[in-house]
Amino acid sequence: MKTDKSRRVVVIGRPNVGKSTLFNRLVGRRVALIADLPGVTRDAQEAPARLRGRDVILVDTAGLEEAAPETLAGRMRAGAETAVAGADLVLLVVDARAGITPADAHFAAWLRRQGRPVLVVANKAEGRSGGAEALEAFRLGLGAPIAVSAEHGEGIADLMGHIAEALPDDAEEKDGEAGDASSALPLRLAILGRPNAGKSTLINRLLGAERQLTGPEPGITRDAIRIPLLDAAGAIELIDTAGLRRRARIEAPVEKLAAAAALAALRRADVVALVIDAALGLHDQDLQIGRLAEQEGRAVVIVLNKWDAVRAPDEARRAIADRLEASLAQLRGIATVPLSAATGQGVQRFLPAVRRAHEIWSRRIGTSDINRWLAAALERNPPPLLDGRRLKLRYATQASTRPPTLVLFGGRADRLPDAYRRYLVNSLRETFDLPGTPIRIDLRPTQNPYEDGKRR
Known part of the structure; x- marks a missing residue:
């Protein structure tokens, strides 16, 4: 069975009507870039969201423009049209302050031919006059517009409810979708x-x-x-x-x-x-x-x-x-x-x-293996003298992975020279076959019980 997780809600509209701002507002965090310039979004951006108990994939798209197919704007439009072809629900966003433009009407007519459920979202409809300005979107012939202000969060809760109601009920799973594909973290x-x-x-x-x-x-x-x-x-x-x-x-x-x-x-x-x-x-x-x-x-x-x-x-x-x-x-x-x-x-x-x-x-190395390596590395190249006394490194353990991180204990270990630390990293990399990954060594000094002549 197809689950709500596979439902795709695609946000489209002409440039600079606030699609990415609305997308981020519905997702609940900043995912898409936002700038006060037209055409910032170029590739389709996807993010999961939960709207009124329905799990969906929201898709932000590039602004729809009339342009030759070989141009950048034409290729951007083709990407948006591809996203619409796979949509379960389309949100057509218009600018309530600017009113309905010929471009809005053109793309609304195109949408009617696609056979996809559509909600008209009249954005930038903040304040008392916003609702009245949004009513002009009735002209598009796609049903009652939903007035919102994505920037200020006005009307977003109402829009979420409309989206949840407009989404199709569970049906057969789409081709290529695996029910357990999301069971493990990617x-x-x-x-x-x-x-x-x-x-x-x-x-x-x-x-x-x-x-x-x-x-x-x-x-x-x-x-x-x-x-x-x-x-x-x-x-x-x-x-x-x-x-x-x-x-x-x-x-x-x-x-x-x-x-x-x-x-x-x-x-x-x-x-x-x-x-x-x-x-x-x-x-x-x-x-x-x-x-x-x-x-x-x-x-x-x-x-x-x-x-x-x-x-x-x-x-x-x-x-x-x-x-x-x-x-x-x-x-x-x-x-x-x-x-x-x-x-x-x-x-x-x-x-x-x-x-x-x-x-x-992600590799983890056993503590006994690490300490056998440490003993061999110290014997092969002893730590340097410091103030006439040789640094003593006693034992080591792996504290974490991603990246591999070791904690090395010993008297005055925190004063180990960088050159000797690099020697240990390279020796560890060679011994345990860790090519190309960052390796961290955290140095921890052990306390001398006779420090300052006082027995602990």
Whole structure:
């Protein structure tokens, strides 16, 4: 049986009528980017919500505009139309203050031909006059408009009730939906990289459909878009993000918001796929993104995209490996996957590499094994002298995973030099086969019972 969880409520309308603000209000948190500019939303954004006891998937879409199919606006409209085709209910949002425009009437007529249930939402209808202004939407011929102010929260409770009532009752499950697909938490995989590295193209290739907007224009993706995927090993939440440039080059307010959303996605991810344009080589900004992922303790996989355009693959691979070894040593042994998202070459190796990185990142090591490793590491390279006395490291245990984190106890352990800590990290990585994952060592000094000549 099909459950409420699979019911899709799609929010559409022309640009700048407040679709994303309404979407966020219904979801109950800020998911979609919002700015006082038209056309901020470009890709369909999805999020679960519970409305009057009904579990739904809300879908925010790009503003509907008349444009040639090959243009960016035309491709945005095609994405919105695809979302409508899979909708159980459509919310057509209009601007009550601006009144009904010819574009509103045109898209309302198009909606009537789609055979989908529709609710007309007259947004920006705050205050005493808002209700009267909203009545003009009767002209669209799609039933009584529901007056709301998404910005101020007015009328949202009433709208939720209308949505719950308009949703179809339980029917047969949609093709391809698995009843137990959501039983386990998905692996959160954030796709990051510089603009035009091919992040959205890679996601489309993984999905087997043109889900994300792509094209020659840089910076097409703006928001952090979450997309579910199911592979042989289980559920994955793909997160497409805006291209990250150096902070000094980010000027436009929307790009600043997009960069902030991408960094927030990095912090919430389990695994970060750093997509690099292999034809251009490894850039300083690529390395900076890798360092950010390591600092946040995320597992990382390097994607060498556009590998089919590389003229000397062996030479390119060696150059990238040398650069990673020199500039990203804290992720030594990081997995690199050469592929072409455009042609599909090598893409089959990507998700297994992600799963492997996630397994390493989540690995737990027994305490006895850790202390045997510690004894061997100390014997091979004893700790340095400090104030004429050698530091004594006594024992260690793993405090947590994701990333692997050890607590190391010993007299004056907190004064251990960084160079010796790096030696221990590298030795641990080699002994327990932990390539490419961040490793943390927390140093805890043990108390000397005869400190200051006083016996405890």
